[in-house]
Amino acid sequence: MDRPIRVLVAKPGLDGHDRGAKVIARALRDAGMEVIYTGLRQTADQIVSAAIEEDVDCVAVSILSGAHNTLFPKINKLLLEEDAKDILLIGGGVIPVDDIPFLKENGVSEVFTPGTPTSVTIDFIKANVRK
């Protein structure tokens, strides 16, 4: 690989619980990736434009408020519209297992629920970006 993997860590919606997003951001950075963290309250549009502008390989979104079924598919839809389906989309947060198949059908490659070691997320990104 010519350059480090670039990841956008984003908090869509109004949820302010960003401990997990920040821990992931720092862990990815420690694993040698370039990380951009958007901060809170990002709309799907803002996330997708940031992803394209920053030319990232992966968008990692985190949400704990229960709005994932609305917001994650929306981000995926916008990525497709921008012809950016090569960007890997992953999600995390308090997400019921029952919702995961729906999210996967809607373009979220993997969902990491509470208690997932950061190494699992790191390995997943390494194995699945730029494919």
Add this chain to the structure above:
Amino acid sequence: MFDNEKIAQIKKDAISFDEKTKKALEKRPERRDVFTTGSGDVINRLYNPSDLGDVNFEEKIGFPGSYPYTRGVQPTMYRGRLWTMRMYAGFATAKESNERYKYLVEQGSGGLSVAFDLPTQIGYDSDHSLSEGEVGKVGVAIDSLADMEILFDGIPLDKVSTSMTINAPAAVLLAMYIAVAEKQGVSAEKLRGTIQNDILKEYIARGTYIFPTDPSMRLITNIFEYCSKEVPLWNTISISGYHIREAGSTAAQEVGFTIADGIAYVEAAIKAGLDVDTFAPRLSFFFNAHNDLLEEVAKYRAARRLWAKIMKERFNAKNPKSMQLKFHTQTGGSTLTAQQPENNIVRVAIQTLAAVLGGTQSLHTNSKDEALALPSQDSVRTALRTQQIVAHESGVTNTVDPLAGSYYIEAKTNEIEEKAMEYITKIDDLGGAPKAIDAGYIQQEIMDASYDYQKQVETGEIVVVGMNKFQIEEKPPTGLLRVDLSVGEDQKKNLKDLRSNRNNDNVNEKLETLRKACNTDENLMPIILEAVKEYATLGEICGVMRDEFGEYEQSVVI
């Protein structure tokens, strides 16, 4: 407690104890090289009187109900009255939440505690584009007084005390509560309860801020002033360490940063011309309870002593009530695991003991399924029963501050107080909590602690049962509570009806009065109350203030 000669002897004995232990250690090494608390502080093998330093009983420990209140704010504590069992609840519509409240009261919950959804907490109506997908999810959706009337339907507001977790738009929700009471024929002076109203911890840890620091602090002092005259029994702020701890802080950081925020509120109120003894008795606190039982007990004792000292010495408070740190506790949401959720019942029981042995005034216990979704009715009942078992069966409520005098507890109380005070001094040097937040200092300290913790969990240095040790294959959980997306649609429809049925000329006039007042020194509370009574929506009222005050820009720290 001990004279110097005696202490010197004990120190010598402790050294020879360590010498003797060496042999035992050779034969049987300890389980780990270093033992630490949940916050990562090193723990000695054994504590003895020499670890307490020059312990002055009256100054450091004393009697409950007396300065420095280390042992509790009441002389008899739970022998007189148990803590308020206050379960935080709210989801979907006002109607569904109203039913949950009635159920909880029936089951023995002593106070209501309202969870609002995120649009409500951030001052958006349910039909705002940013509310999409969030309506009714983490709490109840309140768009106007009409929703609030349904929320408290059939609940006599002179008989219950209500806590509302609301911060940036606290003035608006409090106004709605006062207006509902008025319709029930209950005067404001009879209302009992608490609004969280702590904006500083929103910038630090929880993220539901709206306005920049200065207008936020003004709204808070407006509420202090209004309530001291009109709603005298109301607790006007709950200075919250809970979210600071959830964001990953240590116990000492939780105390230090929370008290630093408290200092900022006291200073703002004094600057606004209020007398410290008129508002300080109505300040209250909110802390977390994590799993390290003894560290947590010491934390509450340290916080009480530190606050008493600061109020007396720094702010010259004269009224003893101004010096008493009263607090609500919630068990630690971030300690719960999605794996083997039944284990969470045990964690919550330990945390309940910590809160009770630490002298809390009210308590919310989390439900076992909260790492998965909002709690179901059955799991909330188990969480409430946990408190009732500790209250009525465990025996720990029968004497006041039973752990006092334990060498470890007293040494740990001293240590947490000292560490917290170091943070407070550092924040003072940075110009106070609002400036330290704007500079990202507090957020950075918490982030570092949180990342250290995560690394220790991943290396297994910290054991989380069922998550990184003693794992099993699990079936996906069933019976989780789900909030339907139709809640958002219903709220939108109700808003449309409301806007066509109310007197819009009156609404606009009240909103215009508010707009003008934003740019004066006038107290905004009475003006907001007038607007609320005309059924101006939360989003409209906050929209006016957004226009006039601007919005806070987060300082992003990773």
